[in-house]
Amino acid sequence: MVWIDAKNGETHNYVCGYCGSDITSQFGYYAMDDNRSGQIAYIRICHRCGKPTFISNDGKTVPSAIYGKNIEHLPKEIEELYNEARRCFNIDAYTSVIMCCRKLLMHIACENGAEKDLAFGRYVQYLKDKGYVATPTHKLADAILTYGNIANHQLEIYTKKDATNIMLFTEAILKNIYELPSIYDELAEEKE
Ligand SMILES: [Zn+2]
Incomplete structure (x- = not known):
């Protein structure tokens, strides 16, 4: 363009x-x-x-800034879905934010080698088993899954505070898997 x-x-x-x-x-x-x-x-x-x-x-x-932190080095599909969650937040669509974050876990798992068409719980288990989500942060992934399951299957409407927390957990997971290792690689390359 x-x-x-x-x-x-x-x-x-x-x-x-x-x-x-x-x-x-x-x-x-x-x-x-x-x-x-x-x-x-x-x-x-x-x-x-x-x-x-x-x-x-x-x-x-x-347009005004979209909610949440920008995360570098995300694969395109994951970046698009993460930004969709951020835009949902901008329009107070908090239940949709949480549903996007749950879906992100599936995309992250598949992008890192998980089989397609698993149940959502299996994707989270995969991320834990393979170490993509570190042990102290297992509960963050569990929270995204649990909140997301409820958002998807039950008549629960989530609040701004719920969506803020789930976005925070999602950001942390994305940063650890994609952004920080890529920043390390760039620094290591500069040192060579
Ligand atoms: Zn732009």
Whole structure:
């Protein structure tokens, strides 16, 4: 995708509402006041996903930042599903957040060699047995599974606090499996 006539200008830091990345971008467009005496609004283009964000002079962004932390080095499908959970949080769809997080466990397990079409509990067991989820954090994966099962099968509506906790546990698991080992590899490569 090419943005025609977009130019470099003032630098803006923001979280992209589409892909969730922390962005520093000076590339895009700007608007001036009626007298053309100063810049009053900006459009900045995300260099990761190529999508535009409107930024007003007081720093408000449209679309607004998506909830939760951006996690680097996620495989594409897992990143998409994690961002779906984050976007659900933005619109107060807390039960959906929890259902996405449960589904993420299945994707993580399959991405790391688990067979397809297992019961959800078996995916969590796989992640524990193979050490993808470390022993002290087994209960985090169990919580995501239990909350997710209830969200899926029972008439339970979850609260913001429930979704906040489940997102926190999910972030920790994703960071440990994908982000931190990749950061280590990059550092090790630099040292060579
Ligand atoms: Zn983006």
